[in-house]
Amino acid sequence: MRQTYIKEIAKHVGEEVTIKGWLYNIRSSGKLMFPQIRDGSGIIQGVVFKKAVSEETWKNFELLTQESSIVVKGKPREDSRAPGGYELDITELEIVQIAQDYPITPKEHGIEFLMDHRHLWLRSRRQQAILRIRAEIISAVRTFLDDSGFVLCDSPIFTPAACEGTTTLFECDYFGDEKAYLTQSGQLYNEATAMAFGRVYCFGPTFRAEKSKTRRHLTEFWMVEPEMAYADLEDVMNLAEEFLSYIVARVLDKRQEDLKVLERDISKLEAIKTPFPRLQYDDAVKMLKEGGLEFEYGNDFGSPDETYISQKYDRPVMVHRYPAKVKAFYMESDQENPDLSLSVDVLAPEGYGEIIGGGQRMFSLEKLRERIAEHNLDEASVDWYLDLRKYGGVPHAGFGMGIERCVTWICGIEHVRETIPFPRMLYRLKP
C-alpha cells in the first residue's frame, strides 16, 4: 500500500492508510497503548486495543522503544482527546528496526549533551519547527529576489585574499604552492556580476575565523547578498524593508504551526510592515546618550547599544550613515559629510540586533585606491576589482543578510546554533 504522510491525514479519515515512520513516544495502559508516530511531516497518536489486533501485533508493540522505525496500518479519525486532533486506530505493525537506548529521552537535557547528539536532536519537535521555518525563509528569500529581477550569481568559496581586511580568515592549502581562504563575503564578486546583470544576488555559506563565543555567532553561516547597479543608499533601504516584510509575511502564512510549537508571539511578527523606521547614526548616538548609556561618538555600536536602539521600535530599524572608519573600505562616503559613509545596518526588534549590513559602494577609482592603502590591503590582489571602476563604473549598492540571525529573530529563540542543521562554532566541529 502507498505511504500516507501524516500532514495529509485529514484527507484520509475513514480510509485504511499506511504510515511509515518512527516511534516518538509510547504510553500504555494495560490492554491499551498510545504510540505516537512521526514520519517527518508530522506526528500522530495511534491507538492499539489488545482485543482489536493479533496477539503477535500486540507483542510486537510491547517490544517497541523510542525512535524504533516502524510501518503501521490503520484508519485515521478525528478525536479531540488526541494531540493534533486526529488519531489512528492501528491494526497492523511492521517493525523495521528496534532502536536500542535512544539517548535523547523525553525529559530535559543540557545544551552540551544535545549539541553532541545534534544528529539525533534534529528529530525533536522543536528542532523540526525551527528548521522548517529556516527552509521557508530561504525559499522566501529566493522567491522575492527572483521575482524582483535579481539573477542568482553565486560567488566563489575559495578566495585568494580577504574581501574586508578586518576579519580573520580560514586558511587552506591550495595545491601546495598557493594559499586559499574561505570566503567571508561575496561582496567584491557581486559588484562584478552586478555590472554584468544589473541586479544580482549570491547566496551561500560564509566563513569567519573570529573567536566569537556568543549566542549570535557561528564560524560557518549562510548569507544572502543582493547587489544592484544604478542604485544608491535609499534604494538599498527600500529593498531591505520590502525584503524583510515579505519574508515575515511568508512565514506567518505558511508556518503557523511551527511558530506555535516554538510559542512565538505572533503579534510581534504581524507588526513587521513597511515602512521601517530610519535613523541616522548621529541621532542613534543621541538616543543612546539620552538613555544614559556610555558611548563615544565615532565608534561602532556594541551589542548592548544595538539592543537598546532596537527595543525602541516594534519593527526593524535601519540605522544609516555610520562613520566611514568603522565600515568596510568599499563604502561610499556621504557628500554632505565625508567622515560618514553611505551605509546601513538593519537591527531586528526585540533585542535581536544586526541582521543586515549594507550600503552604497565607492564609485571613484582614486578614492577607492586611497581607502585600500589606508586599510593596508594589497592592491595587486584586488586589481580585477579596481577594473570595475575603470570600465563603465556606475553607482551601485547592496546588502548582506545573515540567514541564521534572521531565523533566530523570526523564531524568537535564544541562540543561532539551533537555526542550522549542523552548527559550526568556536571549538565545536562535531558532529
Next chain:
RNA sequence: UCCUCAGUAGCUCAAUGGUAGAGCAUCCGGCUGUUAACCGGAGGGUUGUAGGUUCGAAUCCUACCUGAGGAGCCA
C-alpha cells in the same frame, strides 16, 4: 584573547567537611483513554584529571582539561 559560571549514575539534578541520593531512561510486574501518563520492584558511581590540606573531601586549596554565558569583533 579577556571576564564570569559550571563539571556527581546513560540524562537532568540533590547532597555545603562525617554511610553518595532522587526523577527520567533501561529491565521485571500492574493498569481499557494516556497527554513529558501513572503505581510497585531491580540493576546502574574511580563525584572531569592530577596534586595538596584534613582523623575524614563531591564539598576546602592549586594547576590543568572540558563546557556554557558575556566582552571585543561581526551577519
